[in-house]
Amino acid sequence: MSMKQAGGNRKPGGINSGAAAASGAAGFGRQSLGRGRNSAKVPSAAVAFSGVYANMQMVHVLTSVVGNKCELKVKNGVIYEGVFKTYGPECDLVLDAAHRKSPEPSVGPRREDIIESIIFKSSDVVVVHFKDVDLNYAKKVSSEQDNFTDNAVSSRLNGEHKEKDLEPWDGGEQHASGSLESLDNDLSNGWDPDDMFKYNEETYGVKSTYDSSLSSYTVPLERDNSEEFLKREARAAQLAEEIEGSASYKARVALENDERSEEEKYTAVVRDSHTLNRENKYIPPGQRNREAGMSWGAGRQNSPRLVQCSPGPPAPRAGPHDYGTIPGVDQRVVNGGPPRMSPKSQRTPRTHRVASCRGGGPSGADFMSQGASGEVTAPPPARSSPSGGTWSSVVSGAHRPRSPRQNSMGGAPPVPSSLSSPQAGTVPVDSMTTPTSATSPTSASPSPNLAEAKESRIQETRQNSPSANKENVKPMESSSGISRLASKGPPSMTPDHRKQLDNLKKFSVDFRLQSSSNPDPVFETMVSKAPRDPGEKPKEQATDKSTTDATESSICDEVPVTLVATAAGSKPSTPSPSPSSAFGTVSEQKRGPDVTSQGVQTSSPAVTSTLKLDKDDKEDKKDPVPESVRKSTLNPNAKEFNPRPFCSPPKPATTPTLPRPQGQPSPSIVVQQPAVYGQHVCFPQMYPLTPVSPGVQKSIIWKSPAMYHVPVPHMTLSQSKPYRTGKVPNMPQQRPDQHHQPGTSTMMHPNTAAGPHIVAPNPAYSTQYFTCSPQQFASQPLVQQMPHYQSQAQHVFSPVMQGSPRMITPPTHGQPSLVSSSTTQYGEQTHTMYVSAPIHQQYPHPSATLHHHPQHPQPSATPTGQAQQGTQHGGSHPAPSPVQHSQHQAAAAAAAAQALHLGNPSQQQMYSALAPTPPSMTPGPNPQSPQASFPSAQQAVYIHPSQVQHGYNPNHMAHVQQAHMQSGMVPTHHGTPSHPVMLMAAQPPAGPQPPMPQGTLNPIPVSSTTHFSYMAHPQCKLLVFLLLNIYESKGFNFEQLMICCAR
């Protein structure tokens, strides 16, 4: 090739066109060079096998004689002798070191007679005589061992042309002991290490210094209940789940644990006596469980962890926690993990782990307590709840982590409070904590997982209790729904915890101020909920609910109808408790999140029902919403999407004030303390998310088709909106304000606000944002991802993204559908969403973008308010369509942002978020806009392409950034075309560079450049924020981001 290319290059240098030169070169190579033949093949390679190469026999025989000396007679009778080198497709022959054979016999050629290589055209060749050829010379004998496989043995006909029947070898009777046979019959699993040490010591006087604790190599893990540890443990569990959930892992484990020996698998000899007792042989951990009848994932996870708690696989599950209802748990798991069996199994294992951990310490107590509470209400349910709870917790643990993160992101405060309270005892939500503490105490003992588990448990318990109650009514739903709910809840919790830590600390004071009132409402809601949920999880639920915040409350509310219904019911209750707009919003948001989360989790009919209920509620609220308060309520709906991510919604619900601060922390903060909070709060949640989400959505949509163009317009719109909302909004007021703000002015604010925020708060914010988005998403399929996100581990994200995306996507789809199903209106919205989506695409086009921009700005204004807080979305929803749109966009943006940050998982989340946004876009005006968020599912479809791309994060980032830039540019600044172009240029690099590293790198530069030009613009800042978040998620250096920002 190289030669040819070189030749080609030379020739082109002359007159020939490149192609002609290339072809000529190829031809030349054939004729001139011995090796040219090989290269010559290249041209014909495209045609597959041409000429002789298509003749298998010819190819085989000619290849077999390569390297043999031969005499080649040419037409004119001249004989050439040389080493057969190779042959061409036209059966041209190449002889190396060939010389013209002289008539004189046995006179060797002189050096000068030898030609390096000669190519003989087949038409010139008469006969080629290869003498003394060993046709078996090059026959591949794979290896010596192959001579002893059954196949090889049986293939040795040894003159007999019949298939050889292999007979099992029988060593005879004399193999009593010490013989080969004894090895097969030896049931022991080799030497016990202690026996070895003992033997060596007795026989050789060697004393081993072996320490089973391996203290020389490692340090024992100190378990504590610190948040940090819990977080780490949770993350470890998540990672383990991811890994163990991967198909590759399972495939490998299956290989490793295949009980059949190699002999069994490949032998052609059937041994009746082959059923050797392997009881005493070493059995891989995974296999051990397997034997228990567990699924691989479950078995594995269970086995190790279970082992700790209890020996048997089933026992572990049930045993550790004394949940006799293991089966139920499994079912739940299955139900909970509908989207992915493996994930579920993983989850279950995790749960087991969690359970085991907990079981080892406090966890057991927690479970017990929960189970007890559940049992109190309804024994059977209780069992299921406990078991389910554990499972769900486990499952949710996986999911929860995500959701928690989301929650923490969005409504981190509340959730964190609950979570933190148990684990770290978050300061902010004392009231919250108290309830949670009740639940948490039990769970608290366990590790971080415990915290999640607690949450999950709480949720589970709640669910269980509801489920129990429900189960009485609707057993099926309860089980599945519960598990889902539980799972959802917990995730939110975990994230919250994480976020809470930071957020709570920062906002603890503020939160308290708000929370003080909120907690009460929450409790009230809880109480009210409890009543509503007849005989639901009485105490635990109440406490849990309070702790669980909105999610629980939502659950409780929904409980009446179904689990979902309970959530809806809780919402009503929450609203009541939180009369204030903020509360209402919070509650709504919480509800929304809960609903979404529940819906997502349940994904089953129950979810849909809940969603519908929620929607109905929302709609009802929305109708009233037009007012600030109602809007707030509407926002709750909107928040559902965002809130979910926030998870905080739940928290807020429990502690309304807290939730807001947490969930809406940024907004609230901003409002309250513009300077301080504004930066922090705004960034994380609203701005980044909203802008990002729109951009993301757009970007995503665009990406699939024409990534760059479209994204930009959207970005601008969405960005402006989200930012504004995010920054400005205080919970209730903000929303209205935002709505009013829809104008460009809001745009500016957000940007400005975002800009600063971006720079400073990056880490926290990013996390918050992520968490928020995750939560939102989490509510949907994303939940699973959420945990990862929550765990924050940027690393986690990447893995999650890769692994989870697939998993997640289905759920998201389901969710969207659910959403739509829940409210017919929503379905319409979804349609509208689609429309909007197209519009977005149009936007990419310069002209289109312009038109759209105007529209977007309005939405953005409202959205910003919504965007500000995931929960706010709900509130915003109440507001007229514009707000909704804005909210949706914001939500979508947030989701998108999250997605961006998160990467694949985020993408999925993005979908959900996106879906909402599109609806909002089209429906914008309609009150249902909140619901519009649901349409996200449809949008999700659009998103899919983007999701598909793993590199999206970078790309998304770039896109988003660009989008932001463009958005900013287009409306206010210059003509869209030029900007788009800019974006295009910048984006293309990112797009091409799907790989994370490259993509990220490129995006960064692009963003930086864009930033430079646009930095002045708020959007730029937003972009920066988004970028930062993304980078953070990816583990990029903030410094770089900072630098970019600085630029």
Added chain:
Amino acid sequence: MAAPGPGEYFSVGSSVSCLTCLGQRLQGEVVAFDYQTKMLTLKCASSSGKPNLSDVILVNLAYVSEVEIINDRTETPPPLASLNVGKLASRARTEKEDKLSQAYAISAGVSVEGQQLFQTIHKTIKDCKWQEKNIIVMDDVVISPPYQVENCKGKEGSALSHIRKIVEKHFKDVESQKSMQRSQAQQTQKDSSLSS
């Protein structure tokens, strides 16, 4: 011309006999045939009589006459074994180098006998080289023209005695080969004369 028609194919495994335009009679088992290039590959018994080896003849049927199928394939040929291309390539390289080194010696004016001896020794002992017209084996034994056993000189020892044995055997083999070749040549001539 008795070249096969377009529709005629040689089935692998059948025995074919033909006469080239150069008057050479070829006969062997069909190993492969390519219709496009009219190239037919035959496998025959080794010309050196070695049982585990065989001669392979590639014939261009465009220059062949009197093609006749002695007997058709009796059974399906065995599946083609995969080939170790690397091994083949290395063999080609080695053969080429050997030939070039041999040519070097020849160009140095070494007698045929010397060259043949060198090749024989080289098969057993790689560490041999030409020094002018002398063969240096293992830097220890020098064989000077006319390369007879008595021409082997060096430090008395196992090495020298070993080389002498090789040289002695070489000339024995050469003699026997010559006689065989002569007889074969005569036979082939007779055959050709008879057939023609």
